[in-house]
Amino acid sequence: MSEASLFRKQLPVGSIGHCASGWWGMLALIATESALFAYLLFSYFYLATQPKTIWLPEAMPSLSLALPNTFILIASSLILWRGERAMRRGQEWRLLLAIGLAVILGIIFLFIQVQEWHAKTFSITDHAYGSLYFTITGFHMLRVLGGILMLAVLFIWTALGYFNAARHAPIAIGAIYWHFVDIAWLAVFSAFYLYPYLR
Numbered sequence: 001m002s003e004a005s006l007f008r009k010q011l012p013v014g015s016i017g018h019c020a021s022g023w024w025g026m027l028a029l030i031a032t033e034s035a036l037f038a039y040l041l042f043s044y045f046y047l048a049t050q051p052k053t054i055w056l057p058e059a060m061p062s063l064s065l066a067l068p069n070t071f072i073l074i075a076s077s078l079i080l081w082r083g084e085r086a087m088r089r090g091q092e093w094r095l096l097l098a099i100g101l102a103v104i105l106g107i108i109f110l111f112i113q114v115q116e117w118h119a120k121t122f123s124i125t126d127h128a129y130g131s132l133y134f135t136i137t138g139f140h141m142l143r144v145l146g147g148i149l150m151l152a153v154l155f156i157w158t159a160l161g162y163f164n165a166a167r168h169a170p171i172a173i174g175a176i177y178w179h180f181v182d183i184a185w186l187a188v189f190s191a192f193y194l195y196p197y198l199r
Contacts, residue, residue, distance in 0.1 A: 022169060022170065022173045023169075023173060026173045026176055026177060029177070030176070030177065030180045033143065033180070033184070034180075034184075036139065037136070037139070037140075037184050037187060037188070040132065040135065040136045040139070041136070041187060041188070041191050043132060044132045044136065044191055044192075045191070045195075047128050047129075047132070048195070048199075055129055056129065056196055057121065057122045057126065057127060057129055057130065058121060058122075060196055060197065061192060061193045061196055062119075063193055065112055065115060065116045065119070066116065066189060066192075066193045067193075068112070069109055069112045069113060069116075070185065070186070070189050072105050072108055072109050072112070073105070073106075073109050073144075073181075073182050073185050074182060075105060076101070076102040076105035076106055076109070076178070076182070077102075077178060077179050077182040079098050079101045079102055079105070080098050080099065080102040080151075080175050080178055080179075081175070081179075082094075082098055083095040083096075083097065083098020083099060083102075084098075084168075084171060084172060084175050086098070087163065087164075087165065087168050087171060088165055088168070089165065090164065090165040092158060092161070092163065092164065095158055095163075095168075095171065096155065096158050096159060099151050099154055099155040099158060100155060102151055102178065103148055103151050103152055103155065106144055106147060106148040106151070106178075107148060109144060110141060110144055110145065110148075113137065113141055113144075114141075117134070117137070120133075133192060136188055136191075136192070137188060137192070140181070140184055140185055140188055143181050143184065144181055144185075146177075147174075147177055147178045147181045150174045150177060150178075151174060151178060154170060154171055154174045157170070158171070
């Protein structure tokens with residue numbers, strides 16, 4: 001028995017129907033993290049709508065880094081989705097390329113987000129806005145980092161040949177989390193970068 005076949009038996013890498021616990025676990029994680037983001041964003045909108053409150057510490061939030069960063073994260077999600085489709089057709093090399101590109105784009109996103117943090121004229125302890133901004137974007141950055149680590153493991157497993165067209169549930173489960181990270185960023189981006197322009 002080859003090492004790959006032994007490893008396959010130890011991993012929950014069945015077809016989608018045989019990996020129900022992985023799906024339920026990921027859906028529970030996404031539900032929990034969605035609730036966390038919903039609570040944090042509720043706090044943001046609640047404080048932002050209070051009368052007689054100077055909410056924004058600067059004139060208007062700059063889109064110069066946040067908007068390109070949003071497109072980078074959306075592109076990573078689309079690339080990963082295309083890779084998933086290719087895997088279902090048995091094109092493992094396309095999935096490998098897609099995961100690699102998604103990881104690279106995720107790292108670029110984190111780098112740009114850190115640059116934006118350094119460009120801010122306020123800190124987490126200056127006022128409620130600063131506290132919520134750094135807390136919410138920081139939580140999101142941790143989720144992106146977790147998604148990158150998850151995709152890196154899937155990249156290694158794919159390169160070792162542990163998946164094929166019929167046996168790829170962990171790829172789909174990991175991709176669901178990456179898509180969630182992107183949707184969470186769209187909510188954060190809309191709250192901090194678009195909403196002030198609509199007020």
